[in-house]
Amino acid sequence: MNPESxxxxxxxxxxxxxxxxxxxxxxxxxxxxxxLLGGPGAGSTVVVDPGPLDEQHLRELAAAGTxxxxxxxxxxADHTAAAARFHELTGAPVRAADARHCHGGTPLTDGETILAAGVELRVLATPGHTSDSLCFHLPGDGRHGSVLTGDTILGRGTTVLDYPDGKLGDYLATLDRLEVLGPATVLPGHGAVLPALDTxxxxxxxxxxxxxxxxxxxMAALGPDAGVDDITDAVYTxxxxxVRPAARNSVAAQLDFLRG
Known part of the structure; x- marks a missing residue:
């Protein structure tokens, strides 16, 4: 298919x-x-993560439904940079865990249920990638439901912990929380849709x-004086x-977890 078509x-x-x-x-x-989320015949949509500030991208999203x-x-920023502009274009409120990223809307809370555009969404606090990370569970989306995972679960590769804001202990607890949702479809912030969240x-x-x-x-091989850079070089060869800065962040998060 021609990309333009x-x-x-x-x-x-x-x-x-x-x-x-x-x-x-x-x-x-x-x-x-x-x-873009919406039930049959809803006539409106819920947009999750309008993304970077790109006018064509935003206009295409707005044209897909009220x-x-x-x-x-x-x-x-790759999820939020366009939020204020998209609020201007559509008039729709923007809601996030962090009030700094809300525009015309209130902060989201863990366990909250949202009914909009003919869809039921359940808000899950899932810290680890960042402290404010959320997932959105759609229990009525297909046989097993679906979960919009942001960067908590990716369509390929693994998630980076944005240490020190993101913590490994939090992330492991988040994985436990998501696992109990069973074989829900994974709708990630990056990469392909995946089956079976629990797997x-x-x-x-x-x-x-x-x-x-x-x-x-x-740590055992390098000795007690080994720093984050030494361990990063030894583990990520x-x-x-x-992506080395991201690997270094992950090492720092894991050292914090092991030493804490």
Whole structure:
């Protein structure tokens, strides 16, 4: 298909569509997935993570249906930079965990249930990637429901902990909380839609514990004076230099967890 004729808004699940923002990169993968949620015949949409400040992207989102509400999964600019402008374009309130990213709306609270655009959403506090990270559970989206995971679970690769704001202990508790949602469809902030959230969570947890074991081994080999950079070099031996700062952050988060 000619890219110019490709649809800009694609189906992700029974109740969710998405548009890929034009911000690919080492950390954002193919770009930010901006989701549009709506039940059959609702006549309006809920937009999750309007993404970077790109006027064409925002106008395409606005053209996909009357926007009733805008939700934010977490504070990072690739999810929030367009929020104020999208509020101006649509008049819809923006709600996030952090009041600084709310525009015309109130902060979201853990356990809150939202009914909008013919969809039921349940707000879950899921810190770890950042302290303000949220996931949105749609229990009525298909046989097993779906979960919009922001950067807490990605469509490929693994999640970076934005230490010191993001903490490994919080993240492990978040994985436990998500696992009990069972085989829900994963609607990630970056990358492809995935089946079976509980299976993905178990793989993520295994990966975290494997990394912790590697860091323990590096600490034992390098001695008590080894710093974060020494351990990063020992554990991450073959990574793209562009993502080394993220790897270093993850090592710092894991050292904090082990020493704390």
């Amino acid at each position: 490709a649809p800009s808004v694609l189906s992700a699940s029974e109740l969710a569509r998405f548009r890929l923002a034009p911000n690919p990169g080492p950390m954002s993968l193919d770009g930010t997935n901006s989701y 926007v009733e509400l805008i939700l934010i999964t977490h504070c990072h 993905v969570v178990r793989a993520y947890r295994d990966h975290r514990y494997e990394r912790l074991a590697q860091i323990r081994a590096a 073959d990574i793209d230099p562009a």
